[in-house]
C-alpha cells in the first residue's frame with residue numbers, strides 16, 4: 001500500500017537504487033537495511049509511514065520492514081535531536097570508565113538515556129560495541145566517532161556542535 005505524503009528525495013532514491021544494484025533482482029530485500037538508513041538520514045527518524053514507504057520501494061511486506069527497523073538500535077522510531085549521541089557501554093568501554101562519561105553527559109545535558117534536550121539539540125543514547133574498542137571509551141555523534149573520551153573532551157565536542 002502506497003503511503004500518503006511521505007516521499008524521498010531524488011538523491012535518496014538514487015542512493016537506494018545504487019544499493020539495489022548491488023544485489024540480484026530476486027534479492028532486493030538485501031538492500032532493506034541500507035534503504036532504511038538512507039530514509040532515516042533524510043527524515044531524521046523512521047515514522048511508521050516512512051518505513052512502509054521504504055518497504056514499497058524495496059518490495060518487501062511492510063511487516064518485514066517494521067521488524068528490521070525495530071530490531072536494530074541504529075534506527076530511530078521516535079524523533080531525535082539534531083545531534084544523536086550514542087555512548088558505548090559495552091565491555092571495553094565499561095572497563096575504561098564509560099560510566100563516568102554517561103554520568104557526565106546526563107549531567108551536562110540534563111537528560112537521561114533515550115531523552116532529548118529541551119532545545120532539541122541533543123539526544124542521548126546508550127549503544128553496544130561501536131567497534132572502536134582500542135579507543136575506549138568511545139561514542140558516536142551522527143556519523144562521527146570520538147575515542148579515548150574524558151569529561152573535558154566531551155565538553156569540547158559538545159561545544160563544537162550547534
Ligand code: FES
Nearest residue numbers: 088090093130132
Ligand atoms: S566496547 Fe566500546 S567500542 Fe567496543
